[in-house]
Amino acid sequence: MPITLDDIEQWLPQLRTSAGLDWCAYECLANDPTYTKPDAEKQFILWEAEEKERETFGVQMIDGLKDDHPWLYAFFLPEPTQEGHLRVRFPFNSGDSELFSSLSPNLVDSTRVNVKLDAFWKMRRWSTASRSSLALVPNGDPQPQQDPKWEDQRSPTVNINQACVNQDEWADPARDTNRFYTVIGPNLGEFTSADGHQANGDNVASRLYSIKTGVSYVGSKFEAPAGKNRLEVNSALAITRSTIIKRVEALRKPDENNFVDDTFRTQLELLTVTAPIADSDDYDGFQVRDLSCMRDGEVYLPGLCVPYSDKVFSQSDDVQEDFAFWLTNFARPVGRAKAKLFLEYGLIHESANAQNFLLVFDQNKLTRLKAIILRDIGDTYWHNGYVEGTLGNQYPSVYQDNKGGILAAERRSRHYLLLHENSGGSYPPPHLVRIAAHSVITHGFDDALVKLRTWTEQQVLQLAQGLLDGYRDFFSTTLAKFYPQDPNFSYDSQEDMDVSADLVEEIGKKFSYPRGAYTKQEAEAFQEKYKGKELMLAASIRKQSTDLLGAADDKAKMIQWLINAEEMALCSAFERYLPMQQKPILPKVVG
Known part of the structure; x- marks a missing residue:
């Protein structure tokens, strides 16, 4: 039988209790039932595109991104073409999005952007309470996947107030498989540090980031009408604010009047990339957030x-x-x-x-x-x-x-x-x-x-x-x-x-x-x-x-x-x- 929101509400008390001190489990489960998601491992599907003319893509980045986060930079922004045109790998949240709604090869303006259709990649991710996902960015180019599932993976069988429960996420044993804590473990600081860490089942080190994209659904709630299917227009402002904070912190020295205070931290935005949408003046894209404010212990x-x-x-x-x-x-x-x-x-x-x-x-x-x-x-x-x-x-x-x-x-x-x-x-x-x-x-x-x-x-x-x-x-x-x-x-x-x-x-x-x-x-x-x-x-x-x-x-x-x-x-x-x-x-x- 299909899973309903009533089923999820019955499961939640036990799932929340078993969360213990697992931050990702709380992010996914400790919320209004309509918005909850299991913290099982999921995926971004990566697709690559290059601009036909310079400055077609909108790229904003924090000071020193290439030096401080070289893996991140190389992973999403490979070497430009011989003509100097940018190449970008875009992450598509296939579990929570719909084609032609959030940024995908189907939505991008093909008159201004060339889409590479001969290879896609999969990227490990875990849900959070919102549109963002926790994702492991590897040290090195991703390996193309053979025949990845590109189509919309959400189940349309159960409609609840214009929403549907994602059957693939909640079906047993999906919600108990490769949970965030079993892959990352208790030493979160190893995965958020500059050197990253090697996750279970991987042969290269990866670093943990938060990646925000547009989604059609947040949990079982259809959020496209509220604009959640696109990255907000103020995404570039997040980079500006983060840059200012980083510059101020670099000037601040610990002394009696102006000391470094670790009781207050900010999660800085590192990179925002947008691309033009077909038949529209709008842009959509993704945003990457730094998690180095989180540490071991x-x-x-x-x-x-x-x-x-x-x-x-x-x-x-x-x-x-x-x-x-x-x-x-x-x-x-x-x-x-x-x-x-x-x-x-x-x-x-x-x-x-x-x-x-x-x-x-x-x-x-x-x-x-x-x-x-x-x-x-x-x-x-x-x-x-x-x-x-x-x-x-x-x-x-x-x-x-x-x-x-x-x-x-x-x-x-x-x-x-x-x-x-x-x-x-x-x-x-x-x-x-x-x-x-x-x-x-x-x-x-x-x-x-x-x-x-x-x-x-x-x-x-x-x-x-x-x-x-x-x-x-x-x-x-x-x-x-x-x-x-x-x-x-x-x-x-x-x-x-x-x-x-x-x-x-x-x-x-x-x-x-x-x-x-x-x-x-x-x-x-x-x-x-x-x-x-x-x-x-x-x-x-x-x-x-x-x-x-x-x-x-x-x-x-x-x-x-x-x-x-x-x-x-x-x-x-x-x-x-x-x-x-x-x-x-x-x-x-x-x-």
Whole structure:
């Protein structure tokens, strides 16, 4: 009989429990059942193409890619043709994509690109919670496969809300064969290091990367209508942001004011390659992400998996203790990490659900968070004023040049994301520094906490408030270096202000982020109305939040309005105190 979503839901409790400390298993299984995937070994099918005219392919890469990642460079970008035209090997996710939908030989513009049809290759991959896959890039050219299965491999037999379960992935014994942990083993750092490691069954060393492509399905959910079948237009921006981060880190030296902090890491984007699509002005392609931020002796839990994780981390069946653990080891550190991302690099998240954060624990000490790894660095805006003022003066060789610097360069490109400007139009600009705290508990995260961990709605609210606390505390510690007398970001010192449910809804609904549609003028009007009283408003919302949530009929909506309203008040205060011509002194994120 065909496998159904109901079958998968019945299997998941046992599969999740057996995940133990396996990061990839959590990535695949610890999610809403609709999106789950088994962590069995799968494949990319590689196909090769060459451009007919120079600069037909779009290629962006981080500084030093050819020297730091020579295998990666040679594997995807073989030697050019004698005419100097680029050759590229493109990975196609045959298990989650459909022909003519994501980039494949059928979709590429054959009038501008020559496709090599006499050989294809297979590349080992494992699923994650999203479109990305973990993949082993070998040291050397791949060996052509004889008669590979190129056609769409998804089973069309079971339709669930315009979706279908991938029979080949879930059928026994596929979900128990060549799981990520059995191939990679516990020494992850060996596979993410420059020298790589030899996997089971291979005769050459390989290095582990994350590769993102378009897919039609995420788990059993048909996501092509949402644009998941193509690489986003802001993929090139991910390379720009990663390059800036790498350059800043290269200049930073450990000292009392500007030290190297291993409690906060970023997963950098290394390479983005796109090709023109037939009968369209659009491009599609793939993106490669560095995993060297992951090391031996560490255990990882994707942030979105917190509600689904076994008690191996919090080690408590008591709901209050479980809540306190994740408040300390998830919410507040994520808030501090988001503040550090902004203060160090001038970047604001435009979409920041829990999937964007990877929690790092020492394998011998699972009771305390060791670090936060921030992922999807391309989903960020530049804060124009802060970048041009503070960071431009602190790191002129990074942010400035004779052509106007990084912001001017981005404005000249096809796509840009700046504080008050957005070329894509898919998200409204934030207009001032924002946190996106509420988005961390979306995508079923809040419901799972209530249903699977038996948390109350009040605890869900307090978890989201923990992100605001971590963000506020980091700002307070940092800005106190410049304003030793003012501001006082403690809520305890603030007077009370009357806050009604109607006011919370009015502010929270208008200034929701990142999906809101408020204007720059509305943001400025809010700042003018509450000028000097932003912290009083934020503290009053917090103090009255328990009563307001308790009285609300739609508690999920009230949580959203409460978090958005408090965040807006905090961010308005932060804007007024941002140091614009001084060097930031940044404290640790975790600990």
